[in-house]
Amino acid sequence: MIIKMLCIIVFFVFLPFLLTLMNEYILAIESSCDDTSAAVLRGTTVLSNIIANQEVHRQYGGVIPELASRAHQQNIIPVVDAALKHANITKNQLSAIAFTRGPGLLGSLLVGTSFSKAFALSMDIPLIEVNHTNGHIMALFAQEENETTKVPEFPFLCLAVSGGHTQIIKVNDYFDLEIIGKTIDDAAGEAFDKIAKIMGLPYPGGPIIDRLAKEGNPNAFSFSKANIAGLNYSFSGLKTSFLYFLRDRLKEDKDFVEKNKADLCASIQREIIETLMKKLVKASKETGIKQVAIAGGVSANSGLQKAMYDNGKRYGWEVFIPKFKFSTDNAAMIGIAGYFKYKNGMFASQDQTPYARTTTQK
Ligand code: KG4
Ligand code: ZN
Numbered sequence: 001m002i003i004k005m006l007c008i009i010v011f012f013v014f015l016p017f018l019l020t021l022m023n024e025y026i027l028a029i030e031s032s033c034d035d036t037s038a039a040v041l042r043g044t045t046v047l048s049n050i051i052a053n054q055e056v057h058r059q060y061g062g063v064i065p066e067l068a069s070r071a072h073q074q075n076i077i078p079v080v081d082a083a084l085k086h087a088n089i090t091k092n093q094l095s096a097i098a099f100t101r102g103p104g105l106l107g108s109l110l111v112g113t114s115f116s117k118a119f120a121l122s123m124d125i126p127l128i129e130v131n132h133t134n135g136h137i138m139a140l141f142a143q144e145e146n147e148t149t150k151v152p153e154f155p156f157l158c159l160a161v162s163g164g165h166t167q168i169i170k171v172n173d174y175f176d177l178e179i180i181g182k183t184i185d186d187a188a189g190e191a192f193d194k195i196a197k198i199m200g201l202p203y204p205g206g207p208i209i210d211r212l213a214k215e216g217n218p219n220a221f222s223f224s225k226a227n228i229a230g231l232n233y234s235f236s237g238l239k240t241s242f243l244y245f246l247r248d249r250l251k252e253d254k255d256f257v258e259k260n261k262a263d264l265c266a267s268i269q270r271e272i273i274e275t276l277m278k279k280l281v282k283a284s285k286e287t288g289i290k291q292v293a294i295a296g297g298v299s300a301n302s303g304l305q306k307a308m309y310d311n312g313k314r315y316g317w318e319v320f321i322p323k324f325k326f327s328t329d330n331a332a333m334i335g336i337a338g339y340f341k342y343k344n345g346m347f348a349s350q351d352q353t354p355y356a357r358t359t360t361q362k
Helices: 002-022 055-060 065-087 106-123 132-141 188-198 205-213 236-252 256-287 302-315 331-343
Strands: 025-030 035-042 045-053 094-102 127-131 156-161 166-173 176-182 291-295 318-320
Touching: 025 065, 025 106, 025 331, 035 065, 035 331, 045 065, 045 331, 055 065, 065 106, 094 106, 094 132, 094 331, 106 127, 127 132, 127 331, 132 156, 132 166, 132 291, 132 331, 156 256, 166 256, 176 256, 188 205, 188 236, 188 256, 205 256, 205 302, 236 256, 256 302, 291 302, 302 318
Parallel strands: 025 094, 094 127, 156 291, 291 318
Antiparallel strands: 025 035, 035 045, 156 166, 166 176
16 A cells, blocks of 8 residues: 555656756847747757748838848747747747847847746746857757757867858857857858849849759859968959959940850859868868757758768768758757756846857857
8 A cells, every 4th residue: 555655656746856957048139139939948859949030121222221130120029939839839938039149130030038027027937049150050969859960079170151150169068169260350251142133133042052063064164263261251252253254244245144144153162162161171271070960040051061971071070061951040059058057057037138149159
């Protein structure tokens, strides 16, 4: 009888209590640019990752900051609600809230920051601030239910490539990110988008160039690339070279872009990838690190992914690339960075304000 009673107590009291302790849920918010996203994570396992894209910018060929912050205001509550529902939990089960504090568009960041601060205060849970670029790198640690993804070991090299960043980072630890190379002007994603705009393609141009490049000849045209010392990058010269090349060709044939779209895309994509890979190979040689990753929106580029695997074979690298859904802006990556901070008690205070730019990784 006593044994039966004990079993009942263990099963109905201790086990659920233990499970509650193990199930620490984090809500994450990302609103740095034009995507409003909320995610729920249990540890590094992503239970939901909802993204509301803002179509409003497409007609302008770029993100309009004022319109972006207004759209975040409209989207944030429904997106959080959907993230909780998809994760099958209630807001009372959350242990903490993580948010993107910067860098990004200030008006956009303010929406996510203000929401997160109010939410933490009202639910009496800790607040965790996350640097957006660190979030992109932490996406490499994302796991999904009933699936194990191999993650890199420290130290590893990560090429963080997005619309706002192009950096080679030596990742020594979750919180020790050493920038060893960076762009001195445009980011690689920015170069893709600006070049697409020159060709009359809609925003964002990166994924469109990627798609069109598949049907083109990458060696059809060549453009002059900048030769920058060390591990740094420059993309503004390439963009100007492309602009002048097109201007001259259009004088001879006004349909030049239309007739050569696929070849132009394939050629410019090859130039961007060659530039990115040259310095990444150099960084690997100089540091002796052979675990090499890419992260950020441009890491979704099929040509860049192929170049990573090709170089991996050539130089004996172990290559890590985040899944597509975790590579462009999303809240799951913020939740993963948030979880590592949560485990280490690295909480933020209510007086935190967003920042548009960072010179150091936080
Ligand atoms: O990380 P992300 O979503 O936002 C920023 O933090 O900037 O990156 C967006 C950038 C844009 O410039 C977009 O054109 C580029 O990533 N991008 C791509 C591809 N998918 C997104 N660039 C090249 N090929 C792609 N498949
Ligand atoms: Zn991003």
